[in-house]
Amino acid sequence: MAFTYRRILSYFFRGLLFLTPLAVTGYVIYAIFVFLDGLIPVPFPGIGIAMVLALITFIGYLASLFFTKPFFDLFERAVFKIPLVNLLYTSIKDLMAAFVGEKKKFSSPVIVQVSESLSRLGFITQEDMSIIGEPELVAVYFPHSYNVSGNVFLVPKEKIKPLKGVKSADVMKFMVSGGVSSLK
DSSP states (O other), X not given: OXXXXXXXXXXXXXXXXXXXXXXXXXXXHHHHHHHHHHHSOOSSTTHHHHHHHHHHHHHHHHHHSTTTHHHHHHHHHHHHTSHHHHHHHHHHHHHXXXXXXXXXXXXXXXXXXXXXXXXXEEXXXXXXXXXXXXXXXXXXXXXXXXXXXXXXXEEEGGGEEEOOSOOHHHHHHHHHTTTOSOOO
């Protein structure tokens, strides 16, 4: 009898292990879709999100045109003059640029030797710290597991070993998952 209960419990946990990530991923995608679709209220589902995506693309197009770029630059300079808004705006803009900008920042995964028997995975975000008078240091970002935060440390260049043959996205997934995901 105990064998049957253990087997049923094992099947239950296997099913839970399969369905939970699927359900949570589906729900997050659905919630994002509903939020974006609701930004522009139209009676047909999906049209709002298409309009939001088209608007974002159009604004990106306008921001890249020679004759409209000065207006966008003027708007940014005005935002930079507002004390608290400046901090928030520039932080979000720099973070977005690190992922989708022309100069992606999380593209150089490294192993950093923290002590003789301890190393951490991270991403180089600044190759040269001469701006603070420390040209021999490198800025390395260490994401936290199961979180959207992390720490930046200034590390001597000789303590850093670049990871070759590993995709940055796989290293990020490995770190954010707490080392549970495999490096491909």
